[in-house]
Amino acid sequence: MIGHKVEQAVTVRALRGAAPYIHMYKGKVFIIKAGGGAFRDHSTMSSLMEQVGILHHLGIRVVLVHGGGPQLDEVTGKLGVETRIVQGRRVTNGDAIDATSMVLNGLINTRLLALCRKFGIPAVGISGVDGPLVHARRRAPVTLASGDVVDYGMVGDIEQVDPSVIARLLDAGFLPIVSPLSADASGQLLNINADTVAAAIGSALVAEKLILCTGAAGILERIEDPGSLISYTDVAGLRRLREDGALADGMLPKSSAIEAAILGGVGRVHVISYAPSDALLAEIFTNEGTGTLVVADTQALSPAEQGAT
Numbered sequence: 645m646i647g648h649k650v651e652q653a654v655t656v657r658a659l660r661g662a663a664p665y666i667h668m669y670k671g672k673v674f675i676i677k678a679g680g681g682a683f684r685d686h687s688t689m690s691s692l693m694e695q696v697g698i699l700h701h702l703g704i705r706v707v708l709v710h711g712g713g714p715q716l717d718e719v720t721g722k723l724g725v726e727t728r729i730v731q732g733r734r735v736t737n738g739d740a741i742d743a744t745s746m747v748l749n750g751l752i753n754t755r756l757l758a759l760c761r762k763f764g765i766p767a768v769g770i771s772g773v774d775g776p777l778v779h780a781r782r783r784a785p786v787t788l789a790s791g792d793v794v795d796y797g798m799v800g801d802i803e804q805v806d807p808s809v810i811a812r813l814l815d816a817g818f819l820p821i822v823s824p825l826s827a828d829a830s831g832q833l834l835n836i837n838a839d840t841v842a843a844a845i846g847s848a849l850v851a852e853k854l855i856l857c858t859g860a861a862g863i864l865e866r867i868e869d870p871g872s873l874i875s876y877t878d879v880a881g882l883r884r885l886r887e888d889g890a891l892a893d894g895m896l897p898k899s900s901a902i903e904a905a906i907l908g909g910v911g912r913v914h915v916i917s918y919a920p921s922d923a924l925l926a927e928i929f930t931n932e933g934t935g936t937l938v939v940a941d942t943q944a945l946s947p948a949e950q951g952a953t
Contacts, residue, residue: 671705677839679838679857679918707810707819709841709845719747725740727740734796736798760821773833779806782800805848810822839856842854844904850909855927862935
């Protein structure tokens with residue numbers, strides 16, 4: 645009986661602590677982007693979706709955007725299609741775009757929808773091709789600092805996002821699960837970085853938060869030091885990290901997406917790990933959080949937020 649009362653007290657205390665945040669965020673739009681690493685095993689995938697479901701049931705208007713890099717690597721490897729990543733972005737040739745569609749729009753999106761049944765989440769799967777959501781153009785060849793020219797192939801740059809299809813789904817009580825695949829005006833399928841798509845949708849919906857769930861604990865001040873987690877920074881700080889070479893590989897497109905989201909009107913961007921079982925909820929419902937918070941200007945943070953560790 646004593647143990648039961650202690651557990652009861654902890655539960656009540658947690659609810660009281662979360663109540664101000666629940667009141668603050670109810671009815672607000674959160675864009676959550678999860679990388680394909682979150683879907684490598686059922687346990688991690690299930691834990692993430694359970695937390696997403698809790699946010700939805702609390703009245704937060706959640707949009708989930710997903711990637712699928714590891715799964716795509718596996719499928720293209722079996723098909724004998726070369727995988728090439730340049731500055732954190734995938735080169736997608738004609739053979740790879742078919743595999744990309746199979747993995748993103750098929751395998752991962754459908755598995756997430758199926759898992760939503762477990763947690764009572766009324767979800768609908770869509771992609772950038774659905775309705776007028778994401779209009780894109782094929783990326784022109786890029787000249788790197790080394791002088792090498794890279795043709796990314798069937799990779800798209802976003803021209804416009806029309807969030808009306810997502811807004812209608814949210815208004816109807818659904819949770820949209822979005823694959824980042826899109827197409828150009830001619831109907832050519834294009835692969836778009838999922839962080840970029842999440843940031844663009846967040847800006848179009850003027851989201852309260854964009855939460856990037858990654859394999860890292862957050863943004864590190866020193867790449868080689870897992871203990872150098874940055875609790876909070878702003879756009880200027882993010883640019884300094886990029887210029888100092890502290891951001892590499894997949895964090896490069898993430899940093900660009902973060903900056904674009906904040907400049908586009910998203911209130912706060914969070915970079916967290918998907919691995920801990922309660923990382924998403926802890927990031928949202930506590931001042932301490934679990935990862936890195938990025939804002940337009942750290943001077944606008946509350947004393948409690950600036951004291952977070």
